[in-house]
Amino acid sequence: MSAVAPARPRLAVFKFASCDGCQLQLLNLEEELLALAERFEVAHFLEASSRVLEGPYDVVLVEGSITTAHDAERIRGIREQAGWLVAIGACATAGGIQHLRNTAAVEDWKREVYPHPEWIEVLETSTPISDHVRVDHEIHGCPVDKHEVLRVLTRSLLGALPDPPRGSVCVECKRRGQVCVTVARGIPCMGPVTRAGCGALCPSLGRDCYACFGPSRDADPAALANRFRELGLSPHDIARRFRGITGGDPVFRDAAQALEDSDG
Amino acid sequence: MSESSGAPQWLERGGLQQLLDELRAREYDVHGPVLRDGAIAFEPVVDTAELASGVHDVQEAGRYRLEPGDGGRTFAVVHGPAALKPFTFAPREPLLQVQMDGPGSSFECEPVLPDTGRVAVLGARPCDLAALAVQDRVFLGDRFPDPHYAARRENLLTIVVNCTRSVSTCFCTSMGTGPEARSAYDLALTEQDDGFVVRARSDAGREILGALALPEAEEAALDRERIDLEACRDGIDRALDTTDLRELLYENLSHARWDDVGERCLGCGNCTMVCPTCFCHDQRDEPELDGKASLRVRQWDSCFDPDHARIHGFDFRARVRDRYRQWLVHKLASWEDQFGTSGCVGCGRCLTWCPVGIDLTEEVAAIRGGGTA
Numbered sequence: 001m002s003a004v005a006p007a008r009p010r011l012a013v014f015k016f017a018s019c020d021g022c023q024l025q026l027l028n029l030e031e032e033l034l035a036l037a038e039r040f041e042v043a044h045f046l047e048a049s050s051r052v053l054e055g056p057y058d059v060v061l062v063e064g065s066i067t068t069a070h071d072a073e074r075i076r077g078i079r080e081q082a083g084w085l086v087a088i089g090a091c092a093t094a095g096g097i098q099h100l101r102n103t104a105a106v107e108d109w110k111r112e113v114y115p116h117p118e119w120i121e122v123l124e125t126s127t128p129i130s131d132h133v134r135v136d137h138e139i140h141g142c143p144v145d146k147h148e149v150l151r152v153l154t155r156s157l158l159g160a161l162p163d164p165p166r167g168s169v170c171v172e173c174k175r176r177g178q179v180c181v182t183v184a185r186g187i188p189c190m191g192p193v194t195r196a197g198c199g200a201l202c203p204s205l206g207r208d209c210y211a212c213f214g215p216s217r218d219a220d221p222a223a224l225a226n227r228f229r230e231l232g233l234s235p236h237d238i239a240r241r242f243r244g245i246t247g248g249d250p251v252f253r254d255a256a257q258a259l260e261d262s263d264g
Numbered sequence: 265m266s267e268s269s270g271a272p273q274w275l276e277r278g279g280l281q282q283l284l285d286e287l288r289a290r291e292y293d294v295h296g297p298v299l300r301d302g303a304i305a306f307e308p309v310v311d312t313a314e315l316a317s318g319v320h321d322v323q324e325a326g327r328y329r330l331e332p333g334d335g336g337r338t339f340a341v342v343h344g345p346a347a348l349k350p351f352t353f354a355p356r357e358p359l360l361q362v363q364m365d366g367p368g369s370s371f372e373c374e375p376v377l378p379d380t381g382r383v384a385v386l387g388a389r390p391c392d393l394a395a396l397a398v399q400d401r402v403f404l405g406d407r408f409p410d411p412h413y414a415a416r417r418e419n420l421l422t423i424v425v426n427c428t429r430s431v432s433t434c435f436c437t438s439m440g441t442g443p444e445a446r447s448a449y450d451l452a453l454t455e456q457d458d459g460f461v462v463r464a465r466s467d468a469g470r471e472i473l474g475a476l477a478l479p480e481a482e483e484a485a486l487d488r489e490r491i492d493l494e495a496c497r498d499g500i501d502r503a504l505d506t507t508d509l510r511e512l513l514y515e516n517l518s519h520a521r522w523d524d525v526g527e528r529c530l531g532c533g534n535c536t537m538v539c540p541t542c543f544c545h546d547q548r549d550e551p552e553l554d555g556k557a558s559l560r561v562r563q564w565d566s567c568f569d570p571d572h573a574r575i576h577g578f579d580f581r582a583r584v585r586d587r588y589r590q591w592l593v594h595k596l597a598s599w600e601d602q603f604g605t606s607g608c609v610g611c612g613r614c615l616t617w618c619p620v621g622i623d624l625t626e627e628v629a630a631i632r633g634g635g636t637a
């Protein structure tokens with residue numbers, strides 16, 4: 001980010017392989033949306049407006065993962081137009097749920113699913129934006145927390161770096177005064193190894209966290225896997241917990257692989 | 265029980281509602297233990313019928329369950345994940361409001377003090393009270409008392425319930441904090457089948473008792489109280505050997521046990537969140553979109569956070585092992601250098617609420633050489 005932010009920076013939002021849920025979070029900022037449009041010139045945001053302005057853009061938000069050769073080409077073009085590029089959501093930061101194909105043979109899947117597999121032109125893998133171009137910041141979550149998107153954009157106006165939530169989901173869970181589902185009910189929860197940011201949404205609804213914000217820094221999946229075993233899960237079941245929405249992240253991917261290997 | 269002025273009094277079981285009503289008449293927002301999501305939590309209560317009943321708690325490292333049966337007691341559950349900490353040291357609170365006309369202009373800061381009314385907590389435990397005293401030292405006992413903590417603390421009335429039952433994670437007896445209340449309280453109750461022995465130890469407590477006009481507790485009730493407390497004390501078999509504990513830990517900073525616990529620990533921070541004496545916090549600024557206002561907020565933080573010891577790009581506690589060691593050595597050793605007291609009151613919450621059941625008494629025993637490794 002440049003040291004002095006322009007008076008009314010140009011904002012662009014682009015989408016790759018994704019469900020649009022993260023862009024919707026932006027639109028869900030109902031109360032702040034007008035002020036946002038005043039502070040930023042919204043130059044490219046197809047989900048919100050058909051008006052499309054040419055680059056370059058000061059701030060670019062990118063949703064979605066790279067799954068086609070065309071995507072890979074397009075993201076490079078966007079990077080060239082972008083001052084500050086922020087990947088938003090589990091697809092853009094970890095490859096999304098579609099990363100599941102990374103561990104399978106894509107040609108087989110295509111034949112299973114589509115009547116005309118020959119029409120489907122995709123890469124073997126679904127990968128995060130950072131595998132393709134330099135990413136200046138990542139906002140995690142499936143979907144992202146709209147307030148965090150707003151905080152990041154607000155801080156960018158002040159020339160300040162983002163200050164993302166720290167620690168694990170457990171820390172948010174306890175701050176919120178929730179009763180731990182693992183300790184009090186024996187439910188295997190991914191909170192201890194999951195990065196904070198959702199405000200412990202799932203545990204506050206009485207269910208386990210399923211790690212949609214991805215691994216917390218220094219997360220130790222092996223130690224949690226041992227606990228899940230004690231709670232009655234098989235290595236295969238545990239591997240599936242790690243192969244969720246953010247299973248494309250190397251920390252969870254390797255943990256899942258190690259568990260599958262140990263299961264024989 | 266020294267310092268308690270006046271003779272202990274007797275509150276019939278049915279009289280508990282009167283106590284609640286009296287507190288409410290004095291404009292206290294009364295919080296008591298209620299059932300929530302498989303544990304108990306201090307929540308606002310108006311009627312004694314709202315208090316947790318019909319169950320008792322079974323706790324062990326990494327496990328908490330409520331099981332049927334309260335033995336006819338109102339305070340059958342020893343405790344839940346939260347002590348008194350959230351009432352005085354809020355999990356998240358604004359500190360400062362900043363206003364400015366726009367970028368480059370001068371700015372003004374206004375402190376944001378909590379607007380708390382009077383709060384009475386019914387059912388705190390002796391260890392909770394001891395932890396409150398430790399936090400009082402941390403937040404108020406120095407040249408710069410924390411105004412936010414102070415504002416909440418002044419408005420807090422504590423009604424402690426002495427323990428006549430313990431759970432397997434309790435070790436207050438090792439830390440000298442229970443099973444009967446020793447630290448300052450406003451009112452203390454000891455529950456019996458038909459009622460409560462009540463004591464006051466503050467002006468506010470004495471006034472409330474005065475208004476209730478209770479009879480003095482009979483000798484038989486006081487004898488029973490002694491027996492019950494003694495039985496509870498004898499029933500606590502978990503122990504933390506505190507002999508030269510500070511020296512022991514300082515001399516064993518390279519013990520292999522730290523590597524061992526580092527393998528098991530998730531670094532999740534639950535232990536620090538539930539610990540009633542842990543006080544680490546983080547401050548962050550939350551600017552408004554219009555660039556004219558910003559709120560400075562503080563929230564609970566944990567020494568297990570990967571950023572906690574990151575200074576100028578360098579993390580001097582890079583491994584989970586280092587973080588666990590920091591937590592334990594601070595709690596049980598350097599806390600004494602810093603605040604003249606141990607940072608542990610023996611409540612056992614960090615054992616129970618650790619998702620993988622790491623038990624600090626066991627870790628210390630292993631370092632001492634006598635424990636199960």
Ligand code: SF4
Nearest residue numbers: 170173180181189191
């Ligand atoms: S419920 Fe999950 S997120 Fe909450 S403390 Fe327990 S393990 Fe952590």
Ligand code: SF4
Nearest residue numbers: 539608609611612614
């Ligand atoms: S260290 Fe553990 S046992 Fe000691 S006061 Fe804190 S939570 Fe309670």
Ligand code: SF4
Nearest residue numbers: 529530532533535618
């Ligand atoms: S000791 Fe337990 S609760 Fe504390 S950080 Fe480690 S795993 Fe989490």
